[in-house]
Amino acid sequence: MISIVIPCYNRENLIVQTLLSIKKQTYEDWECIIVDDGSQDGTYFEIEKFIETDSRFKLYKRPETKPKGPSACRNYAITKSKGDYLQFFDSDDVMHPDHLKIKFEAINTHDFQFVSCDLKRVVFENELDFDLYKKKDLDNNLDIFKDFVKGGFPLMMMAPLWKFDFIKLYLPMREDMDMLEDHELYARALKDVTSYFHINKVLILLRDGHESLTNKFLKDVSSGVVSYLKATKTVFDLIDGDNEIELALLKKVLWVFRLAIAQKEYDSADLCLTFIKKNTKGIILNMKILRIEVFYNLFRSIGRGDTLFKRLLKI
Numbered sequence: 001m002i003s004i005v006i007p008c009y010n011r012e013n014l015i016v017q018t019l020l021s022i023k024k025q026t027y028e029d030w031e032c033i034i035v036d037d038g039s040q041d042g043t044y045f046e047i048e049k050f051i052e053t054d055s056r057f058k059l060y061k062r063p064e065t066k067p068k069g070p071s072a073c074r075n076y077a078i079t080k081s082k083g084d085y086l087q088f089f090d091s092d093d094v095m096h097p098d099h100l101k102i103k104f105e106a107i108n109t110h111d112f113q114f115v116s117c118d119l120k121r122v123v124f125e126n127e128l129d130f131d132l133y134k135k136k137d138l139d140n141n142l143d144i145f146k147d148f149v150k151g152g153f154p155l156m157m158m159a160p161l162w163k164f165d166f167i168k169l170y171l172p173m174r175e176d177m178d179m180l181e182d183h184e185l186y187a188r189a190l191k192d193v194t195s196y197f198h199i200n201k202v203l204i205l206l207r208d209g210h211e212s213l214t215n216k217f218l219k220d221v222s223s224g225v226v227s228y229l230k231a232t233k234t235v236f237d238l239i240d241g242d243n244e245i246e247l248a249l250l251k252k253v254l255w256v257f258r259l260a261i262a263q264k265e266y267d268s269a270d271l272c273l274t275f276i277k278k279n280t281k282g283i284i285l286n287m288k289i290l291r292i293e294v295f296y297n298l299f300r301s302i303g304r305g306d307t308l309f310k311r312l313l314k315i
Contacts, residue, residue: 002030002100002161003083007073008091009037012046014207019050019057021094027101033058033080034091035073071181075172086162088182092207093158099203103161112195114160114167117203145190149235150248155190157182158204179213179224180231187235221260225268228256229275236279247285250276254292266300 004022008015022032034057036044044061051057058080066072074088085107087100099117107115147153170189173181217224232249239245257272273293280289 001083002027002085002087002104003078003081003164004030004032004087004089005074005077005081006032006034006089006091007037007070007077008034008039008043008047009070010039010041010043011091012039012041012043014092015043016046016050018089018091018094019047021097022089023054024097025095025100026098027104030087030100031056031058031081031083033060033077035060035062035077037062037068037070037073067175069175069178071173071175071177075175078171081164084164086164086167087158088160089158090206094205094207096203096205100161102199102201102203106197106199107161107163110195110197112163112197113193114162115197115199116155116160117199118201119156119159119204119206120202121206121208123208144193144196145187145238146242146245148190149187149239149245151252153198155186156206160186160196174230177227177230179217179227181227184231184234187231187238191238218259221256221263221265221268225256225260225265225271229253229271232275246279246281250280250285257296261296261299269296269300 006018011018019032019034022030034047034051036047036059038061044059047057047059051059060076060080062068062073062076066076078086085104087103089095103115103117106112142153144153148155167189169192170185173185175181177184213224217228232253235249236246239249253272253276257269257276260266260269260272273296276289277293280286
């Protein structure tokens with residue numbers, strides 16, 4: 001059986017279509033555990049009404065003893081699950097009718113630790129079409145941990161179907177993070193993965209056009225910079241002195257650093273710079289960071305918030 005776990009908050013206008021896509025799965029041996037995170041609209045009622053005739057759906061409210069947030073909801077859902085496989089899913093996304101069937105056939109036949117698929121972003125008001133998206137196929141012979149942390153293997157939260165006996169070794173998810181908790185979890189898991197398969201087919205649609213934690217972060221770095229750095233620190237602790245990964249991670253943090261400057265979020269920029277300095281090795285690289293610090297202090301002293309001189313803040 002496949003356990004699908006879904007955290008949910010204020011998705012009154014989206015959740016039914018998500019649940020309908022699960023109900024229509026051609027693979028039928030699944031359970032779907034939904035945990036409401038204290039919705040303030042009619043979400044809970046809409047779910048309750050939809051699932052009343054299908055016992056495979058289970059609906060819970062996040063216990064008051066658990067902190068608010070998707071990680072706590074997912075962790076609680078997992079304690080209620082009974083499946084052999086675990087599929088994370090979001091309350092605003094949509095499954096292809098053969099999503100679970102295709103993944104299950106692959107993971108069951110070859111005993112992979114996980115099987116993932118392509119995802120496509122769509123504006124949620126538009127018709128949901130799985131057939132229009134074409135892109136370059138991902139290579140199944142990657143150094144998966146390295147390619148994941150560098151961004152070459154974009155394994156988002158809902159992309160993989162996990163063998164539960166494997167992923168449970170890395171649970172629970174961290175509940176002290178507002179974003180990138182999936183990245184932090186997957187980095188730890190992928191470090192030890194020895195068998196996987198990626199299906200080069202769009203099986204999940206991600207619906208854009210509404211507020212998300214990622215969109216909030218891009219508009220306001222301060223909303224997620226601490227979580228971003230926590231996730232990055234996890235990866236630094238796993239890389240075993242790999243200079244290539246280290247440099248790639250530093251460049252990502254520098255991107256957030258420049259974004260913070262553009263927003264004049266100097267406290268967030270300070271956190272990024274402190275992180276970079278603590279995790280930078282090598283004389284040449286340290287000299288580049290020193291140069292960046294000098295220019296940053298200059299920009300801050302004159303109150304510049306744009307990135308007109310961002311070439312001076314790169315390594």
